Amino acid sequence: MINVSNLNVSFGANQVLHNINFKVAAGECYGLVGESGSGKSTILKAIMGLNKHTGTIEIENTPLVNHKRDKAFYRKVQMVFQDPYGSIHPKHSIDRILSEPLYIQKFTDIEARVCKSLEEVGLNRSFRYRFPHQLSGGQRQRVAIARALITEPQILVMDEPTSALDVSVQSEILNLLDDLRKERNLTYILVSHNLAVIAHMCDKLAVMNRGVIIEEMTPDVLFTKSAKAPYSRELIQASHGYEAVEKAA
Numbered sequence: 668m669i670n671v672s673n674l675n676v677s678f679g680a681n682q683v684l685h686n687i688n689f690k691v692a693a694g695e696c697y698g699l700v701g702e703s704g705s706g707k708s709t710i711l712k713a714i715m716g717l718n719k720h721t722g723t724i725e726i727e728n729t730p731l732v733n734h735k736r737d738k739a740f741y742r743k744v745q746m747v748f749q750d751p752y753g754s755i756h757p758k759h760s761i762d763r764i765l766s767e768p769l770y771i772q773k774f775t776d777i778e779a780r781v782c783k784s785l786e787e788v789g790l791n792r793s794f795r796y797r798f799p800h801q802l803s804g805g806q807r808q809r810v811a812i813a814r815a816l817i818t819e820p821q822i823l824v825m826d827e828p829t830s831a832l833d834v835s836v837q838s839e840i841l842n843l844l845d846d847l848r849k850e851r852n853l854t855y856i857l858v859s860h861n862l863a864v865i866a867h868m869c870d871k872l873a874v875m876n877r878g879v880i881i882e883e884m885t886p887d888v889l890f891t892k893s894a895k896a897p898y899s900r901e902l903i904q905a906s907h908g909y910e911a912v913e914k915a916a
């Protein structure tokens with residue numbers, strides 16, 4: 668479904684991604700973990716065409732050209748950001764926020780789709796007439812997820828989608844994302860610094876350090892502490908998230 672090969676990104680003389688290679692199968696959740704500054708967000712931004720890059724990014728065996736992304740791309744791939752307050756327009760009603768992508772993609776049954784998408788993320792219809800500042804952080808992230816999914820993309824790319832939320836709300840949103848993936852056979856790429864989140868959500872993960880993928884593994888490697896690379900072992904040892912993983916196991 669997604670095939671990234673020899674991806675390189677530089678900002679001026681500073682090369683921040685070095686030969687990144689990974690594949691994500693349809694219906695899979697692929698995690699990216701690593702310290703702050705390791706290049707996780709830069710990979711997502713390259714996929715979304717938000718920064719210049721070299722190398723190849725293929726979606727369903729079709730290479731994306733340069734860093735430009737067209738309407739057909741956004742029909743297939745959508746992004747959910749860390750901060751729902753920053754990613755949805757603060758002065759637009761929820762109805763307008765959810766309707767806009769439908770108009771852009773030339774859907775006709777807009778009202779029915781808006782109501783259905785609110786229902787799917789656990790918000791009732793009355794939310795249509797509210798504004799972002801009237802919602803809690805968790806409700807705003809539900810709206811951001813509804814907006815990302817309203818045009819029925821196949822792929823969601825997510826950058827720390829729960830880290831701006833209260834701990835009590837984080838698992839609700841993660842469970843919602845997990846359920847939606849299973850219901851719709853969606854493909855996810857999920858960035859998180861929290862190994863417990865990645866272990867809970869992902870089928871496979873890549874450990875990153877300084878713009879390089881150090882090791883790819885399945886979540887059971889986190890549970891069994893059987894990472895191969897010394898850096899991955901250190902990251903797992905150092906992670907509070909890993910303690911949570913151990914407790915949950």
Ligand SMILES: Nc1ncnc2c1ncn2[C@@H]1O[C@H](COP(=O)(O)OP(=O)(O)OP(=O)(O)O)[C@@H](O)[C@H]1O
Pocket residue numbers: 678683701702703704705706707708709710860
């Ligand atoms: N627009 C930019 N201009 C210059 N340097 C940038 C830019 N965006 C990112 N970088 C640099 O690229 C490197 C990787 O950043 P990136 O945000 O991808 O890391 P990250 O792993 O997502 O970190 P975090 O977990 O803190 O979000 C960092 O050194 C960062 O300073």
